[in-house]
Amino acid sequence: AAAGVALLVPAVLGLLPPGTWRAARGLPSVVLLRGIAAGSFIAAESFVPLMLVTQRGLSPTLAGFSLAAGGGTWALGSWVQSRPRLEPYRDRLMSLGMLLVAGAIAAAPSVLIESVPAWTLAVAWAFGCFGMGLVISSTSVLLLQLSAPEEAGTNSAALQISDGLSNVLLLAVGGAAFVALGGGTVTHVATEVTGSHPGAFAAVFLPMAAVALIGVWVTTRLRSPRG
Template sequence: MSALDDAGTAAPATETAPAPAPDGGVLGRGYRALSIGIVTVVLLIAFEATAVGTAMPVAARDLDGVSLYAFAFSGYFTTSLFGMVLAGQWADRRGPLGPVTAGIGTFAAGLVLAGTAGSMWLFVAGRAVQGLGGGLVIVALYVVVSRAYPERLRPAIMAAFAASWVVPSIVGPLAAGAVTEHLGWRWVFLGIPALVLLPLALALPQIGRRAAGAPAGAVPAALDRRRIRLAFGISLGAGLLQYAAQDLRLLSLLPGLAGAALLVPSVLGLLPRGTYRAVRGLPSVVLLRGIAAGSFIAAESFVPLMLVTQRGVSPTMAGFSLAAGGATWALGSWLQSRPRLEPYRERLVAGGMVLVAAAITTAPSVLLASVPVWTVAVAWGFGCLGMGLVISSTSVLLLKLSAPEEAGANSAALQISDGLSNAVLLAAGGAAFAALGGGAVGHGATQGATGSHPAAFLAVFLPMAVVALAGAWVGTRLHARP
């Protein structure tokens, strides 16, 4: 769950300022209902991410769309970019309740569309609808955190968000694999919308009571139409780039160039100045979020496909290979929340990125028949430990570096870095995968056969490991010099 917003200390006001916690904790009487409600929303998204990733290889093969495999993931992130900026504007002006409600409904509608798809492109469209809803929800949730919780409690609630991935990470792949094998992959998508009701019942009343309306003492700003246009430019530009990367024809240069022309100025207009130069402080925090999320997700998306097609592993076991990561991710997030480690946050983050790079480098070793399949599970456990340190730390730092009235805008910037990096690196990895015969690998797997193009997977994993290693350097620039 990556995407954070920022809002320093909440301004004093009855409708938006955090109420004092009787026992000082996120589960104290003053915060218990709100904490359970918003963590349940994260739980829903976690189940989707872990379950859908397990079913995706079978869905792509069934819809004759393995060559579009990366597009099914990156389509989600593309539309989420627009949803993030829209949610930031919406939450800053009217509070986070509206975007949370709309986002959950849209997310569920996308699951239904994907689960009933008759072609790979319609499946991708369903994923895109999911992305729009996910973008609305994640930004709005961090606006809730910035307004409803004091700064001292934010590391704890971020750790709770990470911990909510543990059960889905273990149960989700196993359940999705079993459902895929015995009932069909469609039920993995169609079954998840039932989980929408619980977050709605728990979270919405508390969000409306604790974080409704504009920040206290601030006059709601007018809708920034320029930012909305830039957000649309990012989404459209990323979509065109992904299409060009998947098509791999000379004619595809045209949409690719058009996408770049839209994307570059839009990104520069929405992210903090100096982001891509890794300027110390907020720009480096935003940049690191994109580097960490993009490299890790782009690599992780191909792990189940690699195990199914290259080693003949069942979808259930392929998904289970990633299950331990949920626990280690939560452990990393818990470690960063310890007060005694606060002075060492930059070192923790840099070390976390080294773990991520090592995990991504190790995973494709299973392309060698002599390497045990469980090597992936061990490597990914260490990688997720690093991600827990990095993602939660960037969230905490962003909240610390932002003013209350900037909550939505800064959260959207962090999410844009996260989602855009996912989309671009997935597109690049998907292009390399397809160019080296990755689509043929998927078709050869219909009988569980091993694939004949391991280089297609190496072309995904090794560049992502280099990107992750660059993140270790960016992790040393998160605090501005005195």
């Protein structure tokens, strides 16, 4: 895995706007933010059903339903950011969105505590999905606003590369941490759920929440000093 990353990252650097990895102001930060938001949220979301099944004893169906409301709130967030009267506040909406994403991810492992109702994760995730709706759609809009017409296609491709690459890298990192702390031994057999390693889930969610918080800072760098 390490060898693959060592080969992949240098190859991709040339496909992203210069300054992306150091969050240079303007377009590079927009591209970076897309990767941070998508990677941290999707990597965390991948472990939500497994955690609910193995740690709280929910059926796979109920665990999946815990994410269902998020589809609606994601669409709502996308709709909200598209309102013309909110255009002057786009940067603030994106900051709010990343705060909601970070908060949802950080709140997820709270259901590892037996006294915390499992449904609280569904509520938290709905707010996180609303934040994703604000951020993901806004990065596409802002990228086109900051791109010259002849560069729109190249920059849009860079946005998608950032999205896909971050998903791969952060999911790989989260999965490695999960396995390293014993998460690989978690099983669900018949009606008996066994999972003696709740820390393995925390090792996924808390770092991803930290990554999302970095995204809050990146939202302060989306405009050039003149923008």
